[in-house]
Amino acid sequence: MPDEGRARHQDYLIELPKDRRGYPPLPWVCAKVRLINVYFEVLKGPLLDRLPPEFCRTSPAYCRLIIAEHPETPAGAFRDATIALGCRMNMMPAAFVAASITDNDKVLEAGIFERGFPNAFGRIEFDADGSGARALVSDAQGPLIEVVLPTLQTIEPSRLAYDHVDALKTTMEGKTELLATKPDLKIEHAAICKNARVEYPAERPDTPWQALRCRNVVSAQFVRGTRTFDAARPPG
Amino acid sequence: MKFGIFYEHSVQKPWSRESELRAYHQALEQIELADELGFDQVWEVEHHFLEEYSHSSAPEVFLAAAAARTKRIRIGQGIAVSLPQMNHPARIAERAAALDLISNGRLEFGTGRSATWTEVGAFGIDPDNTKEMWDEVIRAIPRMWTEDEFEWNGKYFKMPPRNVVPKPIQDPHPPMWVAVSSPETAVQAAERGIGMLGVTLGTPADYKRLVSDYRRIIKHCDPVGKFVNNQVNAASWLYCGEDENEARAVGGAAAFNFFRTAAHLVGLGGIYPSHAYTAQANATALLSQAEIFSLREGFPVGTPEQIVQNLRYWEEVGVERVVCMINFDQQIPQKKVLASLERFAKYVMPEFAEDRSAASTPGSSKSGPEAPPMPA
Numbered sequence: 001m002p003d004e005g006r007a008r009h010q011d012y013l014i015e016l017p018k019d020r021r022g023y024p025p026l027p028w029v030c031a032k033v034r035l036i037n038v039y040f041e042v043l044k045g046p047l048l049d050r051l052p053p054e055f056c057r058t059s060p061a062y063c064r065l066i067i068a069e070h071p072e073t074p075a076g077a078f079r080d081a082t083i084a085l086g087c088r089m090n091m092m093p094a095a096f097v098a099a100s101i102t103d104n105d106k107v108l109e110a111g112i113f114e115r116g117f118p119n120a121f122g123r124i125e126f127d128a129d130g131s132g133a134r135a136l137v138s139d140a141q142g143p144l145i146e147v148v149l150p151t152l153q154t155i156e157p158s159r160l161a162y163d164h165v166d167a168l169k170t171t172m173e174g175k176t177e178l179l180a181t182k183p184d185l186k187i188e189h190a191a192i193c194k195n196a197r198v199e200y201p202a203e204r205p206d207t208p209w210q211a212l213r214c215r216n217v218v219s220a221q222f223v224r225g226t227r228t229f230d231a232a233r234p235p236g
Numbered sequence: 237m238k239f240g241i242f243y244e245h246s247v248q249k250p251w252s253r254e255s256e257l258r259a260y261h262q263a264l265e266q267i268e269l270a271d272e273l274g275f276d277q278v279w280e281v282e283h284h285f286l287e288e289y290s291h292s293s294a295p296e297v298f299l300a301a302a303a304a305r306t307k308r309i310r311i312g313q314g315i316a317v318s319l320p321q322m323n324h325p326a327r328i329a330e331r332a333a334a335l336d337l338i339s340n341g342r343l344e345f346g347t348g349r350s351a352t353w354t355e356v357g358a359f360g361i362d363p364d365n366t367k368e369m370w371d372e373v374i375r376a377i378p379r380m381w382t383e384d385e386f387e388w389n390g391k392y393f394k395m396p397p398r399n400v401v402p403k404p405i406q407d408p409h410p411p412m413w414v415a416v417s418s419p420e421t422a423v424q425a426a427e428r429g430i431g432m433l434g435v436t437l438g439t440p441a442d443y444k445r446l447v448s449d450y451r452r453i454i455k456h457c458d459p460v461g462k463f464v465n466n467q468v469n470a471a472s473w474l475y476c477g478e479d480e481n482e483a484r485a486v487g488g489a490a491a492f493n494f495f496r497t498a499a500h501l502v503g504l505g506g507i508y509p510s511h512a513y514t515a516q517a518n519a520t521a522l523l524s525q526a527e528i529f530s531l532r533e534g535f536p537v538g539t540p541e542q543i544v545q546n547l548r549y550w551e552e553v554g555v556e557r558v559v560c561m562i563n564f565d566q567q568i569p570q571k572k573v574l575a576s577l578e579r580f581a582k583y584v585m586p587e588f589a590e591d592r593s594a595a596s597t598p599g600s601s602k603s604g605p606e607a608p609p610m611p612a
Binding site: 218 | 248249286287288353354357362495496499500501502505506507508509510511
């Protein structure tokens with residue numbers, strides 16, 4: 001039997017915001033999105049430590065890092081960054097969200113109450129031109145992870161296919177609920193980078209962003225398109 | 237129709253020191269019996285680092301042991317990974333030739349390029365280039381086998397003049413195959429005049445179009461070897477049960493184990509966008525394959541009567557060889573595996589006896605020579 005995750009659901013419980021300020025009703029269709037997606041290998045131990053037991057790891061263990069900039073949305077401009085654990089659930093490919101950050105209050109609230117992610121506030125730098133892309137993700141304590149795509153090569157968008165993402169949402173009753181967010185991106189332009197780097201500007205080994213440290217970049221892509229920020233549903 | 241067995245050397249957890257030992261030695265015992273019972277071929281894969289799914293990284297070593305314990309069954313490398321960074325082409329040619337000698341000319345030589353990030357990524361191979369690499373390697377190897385001064389100046393490997401020895405005993409060389417899991421590769425096999433080694437574990441319906449295209453195109457091929465190997469091999473599972481319920485419970489469970497374990501592989505199409513591999517958010521593809529639960533038509537799992545009927549479906553789409561996994565994940569007790577082989581030989585094989593005697597033998601295709609005599 002493949003190795004099952006050994007994280008406890010309560011490890012993913014968060015303290016819900018006491019004052020709800022509200023957010024526009026979902027779904028939000030977000031145009032002109034720019035997004036960096038990187039797959040990289042990690043050690044199996046830290047991945048299994050953060051993976052709930054409904055999931056099994058792959059071999060090798062890998063993560064998916066998604067960093068996106070949304071200039072036009074009903075919630076205003078925002079950026080978000082998510083690190084998800086590559087895994088399988090009932091033999092189906094899946095990616096479980098280990099950590100996710102946004103820089104927009106409305107998005108944070110919608111993420112917490114509708115999807116389970118993003119569920120933390122932070123700061124995200126995002127730079128891209130026609131030839132390269134770079135993003136830096138930070139929280140209140142400082143930088144967490146940086147990804148650099150020095151050389152982009154345009155490809156046919158049909159060569160990319162992204163799957164759904166699963167996350168544990170904290171319910172009003174203080175329990176967890178496993179939810180899936182379906183593939184949310186309509187790709188209009190796609191490029192790959194064969195010399196991408198994942199870097200760690202400051203040592204923060206206790207955060208999931210660095211505990212799941214990149215051992216080997218598998219692939220990196222930069223895309224432009226339309227992303228739909230929607231509520232999550234039970235998986236399956 | 238010809239029948240064979242094939243091995244991934246899957247080893248399910250929890251592992252002990254003896255897990256792999258048992259898998260290898262039980263497989264050898266099964267092959268010895270299959271040889272006695274009249275199975276035509278045994279194939280073994282080459283995979284690296286695919287824990288549980290396949291602990292078969294040195295197939296030439298295993299197949300040499302199988303050859304030494306058998307007399308008649310054909311010995312298939314299914315496949316030798318034909319990527320210079322994983323296996324230097326001269327080493328592929330040398331090992332295959334040695335295996336042909338050890339087996340007294342019984343080698344079937346399969347080629348391919350791997351489909352997992354686990355393997356390709358480990359050897360630092362650019363997935364975008366694997367198809368081109370394979371194409372270069374399969375053109376070089378027949379020349380290594382047949383020329384006494386081989387020289388190569390290609391895009392992916394270079395060699396000064398050398399005599400690659402030993403040479404295979406089959407004249408001019410062993411039949412060549414390629415692992416086929418897509419319509420594109422079926423066409424490429426036909427264009428190059430090599431056998432189509434189906435590896436998708438699909439149904440006859442899945443193979444129908446592939447086989448049709450292959451047969452049509454190979455008539456006009458430019459063979460990479462010295463002869464055309466116009467043959468189609470399909471892959472499936474085999475469990476010939478005592479009754480239907482037992483067959484489904486035992487053989488069906490083994491087939492299910494295959495998908496459970498395979499689901500945890502990291503295919504290139506899912507996480508590495510490349511023109512050389514189909515992009516897929518893998519859930520869809522795996523969902524359809526999970527239909528194995530229902531034991532669709534064509535799967536030789538059942539009673540002897542059901543298996544005969546299922547194998548007829550393969551005949552109808554033009555497949556002349558079916559090779560089967562017989563104990564994926566080592567979950568079926570060895571005694572039952574051997575009994576299944578015996579029942580298959582006793583009750584199923586005779587139904588295809590006429591076909592088997594008329595079926596083509598290696599080297600008997602379009603422009604091929606006779607099979608070589610067996611050295612004393």
